[in-house]
Amino acid sequence: MVGFPDPQEPRMIRTALTTLLLACAMPAMAAPPSAARWSLTNLVETPAATRDAVRLPPGTPDQANLNRFGFYSDLSYNRRDGYWYALSDRGPGGGVIDYATRLQRLRIPYDRRSGRIGQPVVDKTILFHTARGESFNGLNPQLLNGDASKLGLSFDPEGLAIGRNGHFFIADEYGPSVYEFSPNGRFLRAFATPANLLPRNAQGGLDYVGDRKLVINGRQDNRGFEGLSFNASGDKLYAVMQDPLTQEGSNNDGRRSRNVRIVEFDLRSGRSRAQYVYRLEPIADLNAVDPSTADDFSATNQGRSIGLSAIHALSDSEFLVLERDNRGLGVEVTAAPLHKRVYRISLRGASNVAERSLAGSDDLPADVRAVGKAPELDILAALRDAGARDIPEKLEGLAIGPRLRGGKHLVLIGSDNDYSVTQTGAGEQFEVCINRASGERAQVALDGDCPAGMSRIPGTLIGFAVDFRR
Numbered sequence: 147m148v149g150f151p152d153p154q155e156p157r158m159i160r161t162a163l164t165t166l167l168l169a170c171a172m173p174a175m176a177a178p179p180s181a182a183r184w185s186l187t188n189l190v191e192t193p194a195a196t197r198d199a200v201r202l203p204p205g206t207p208d209q210a211n212l213n214r215f216g217f218y219s220d221l222s223y224n225r226r227d228g229y230w231y232a233l234s235d236r237g238p239g240g241g242v243i244d245y246a247t248r249l250q251r252l253r254i255p256y257d258r259r260s261g262r263i264g265q266p267v268v269d270k271t272i273l274f275h276t277a278r279g280e281s282f283n284g285l286n287p288q289l290l291n292g293d294a295s296k297l298g299l300s301f302d303p304e305g306l307a308i309g310r311n312g313h314f315f316i317a318d319e320y321g322p323s324v325y326e327f328s329p330n331g332r333f334l335r336a337f338a339t340p341a342n343l344l345p346r347n348a349q350g351g352l353d354y355v356g357d358r359k360l361v362i363n364g365r366q367d368n369r370g371f372e373g374l375s376f377n378a379s380g381d382k383l384y385a386v387m388q389d390p391l392t393q394e395g396s397n398n399d400g401r402r403s404r405n406v407r408i409v410e411f412d413l414r415s416g417r418s419r420a421q422y423v424y425r426l427e428p429i430a431d432l433n434a435v436d437p438s439t440a441d442d443f444s445a446t447n448q449g450r451s452i453g454l455s456a457i458h459a460l461s462d463s464e465f466l467v468l469e470r471d472n473r474g475l476g477v478e479v480t481a482a483p484l485h486k487r488v489y490r491i492s493l494r495g496a497s498n499v500a501e502r503s504l505a506g507s508d509d510l511p512a513d514v515r516a517v518g519k520a521p522e523l524d525i526l527a528a529l530r531d532a533g534a535r536d537i538p539e540k541l542e543g544l545a546i547g548p549r550l551r552g553g554k555h556l557v558l559i560g561s562d563n564d565y566s567v568t569q570t571g572a573g574e575q576f577e578v579c580i581n582r583a584s585g586e587r588a589q590v591a592l593d594g595d596c597p598a599g600m601s602r603i604p605g606t607l608i609g610f611a612v613d614f615r616r
Contacts, residue, residue, distance in 0.1 A: 194602030217605035218560025221543030236284030261611035305374030322370030476539030
């Protein structure tokens with residue numbers, strides 16, 4: 147996710163961004179420069195049963211847990227080789243099924259003038275592994291290691307950034323962790339996770355699996371690092387938590403808080419020296435979007451059902467972030483979506499809260515400045531204006547791609563479809579099938595066929611032609 151400016155990008159874009167940044171004053175929560183111009187090009191759905199490029203022994207049947215394409219927990223474009231890279235997460239089953247975690251190298255055709263995209267083609271599948279060939283696995287630490295306090299090779303990859311050396315930097319949700327891998331997927335090193343992010347129980351012990359009944363400090367369950375980006379200079383990495391820490395907010399309940407941490411890492415040392423506060427949109431504003439409905443977000447949905455999914459650098463201090471609700475077309479039945487937006491943020495003047503607790507209140511202390519934040523794109527409005535009916539629940543990938551003719555850039559936003567698989571509490575998996583016209587749903591046995599008139603939930607790519615030269 148190395149964002150531009152880049153040595154291969156036009157000088158006029160670099161100059162324009164620099165001018166805008168210098169003009170940006172930064173009082174508390176001051177708005178960054180005005181938004182770019184976004185034009186929706188088209189939307190492409192990829193069938194859920196699409197296969198990746200994992201080589202299986204002859205005669206091995208296609209199976210969801212072996213070679214189903216995992217879609218877009220994150221997405222990145224590498225200008226140096228012209229490929230897109232799509233990150234799948236821990237695999238079907240929500241961490242209860244054995245799955246070798248992986249990265250997909252894609253060819254995505256596009257029109258160089260309009261930015262319209264075609265169907266992605268899986269060119270290569272890269273499995274994450276150690277130097278000894280051991281695979282990183284989507285199983286949660288309790289199931290993989292027999293011990294919830296040992297992370298081991300348990301891996302839930304959610305954020306992706308590509309270094310100038312071609313190495314892959316991955317943000318993991320289980321830890322939360324940041325890992326560096328070689329271009330062939332071999333593990334190279336782990337960055338040092340700040341202590342305040344690690345999930346701990348009442349006795350102070352690590353617990354990478356427990357829910358809010360057990361974990362009282364650190365990241366919420368299934369709410370660790372969700373997005374990752376280099377700054378434009380390529381010497382720092384920024385990882386975004388999906389939601390507030392467990393103990394922060396009123397009643398020491400992160401589910402009520404709006405304050406999400408952005409964590410800065412130094413590339414050379416692998417250590418973090420800074421954390422910044424990003425404030426989620428208030429649920430009162432989201433509930434007011436459609437006052438006629440009775441499916442409002444409750445107080446504990448604030449820091450749980452609204453969250454960050456991606457980050458992409460525009461400069462050393464300015465970034466795009468993707469903030470969304472957990473509603474829309476997905477493996478679970480959810481209400482109509484209210485909130486899926488891209489915001490532009492600035493770190494200039496934001497307080498470093500690495501040594502600060504935000505427990506006890508949903509507000510910020512008077513001396514703490516959050517990052518500057520301004521609306522960039524209302525994704526829901528753009529899709530509805532284009533006549534889209536089914537809005538994906540989990541829009542999680544955001545990447546700036548190649549420059550189009552005329553100076554705009556192709557930007558893609560991708561959805562995580564959870565492999566179109568759900569599971570019982572005991573870990574039994576099912577395919578999710580849906581009639582897109584009626585909304586009727588059915589669950590069938592894993593790898594089974596959908597009933598007539600139904601299909602699995604697809605993965606989605608949304609293309610935009612974006613003019614950053616404001």
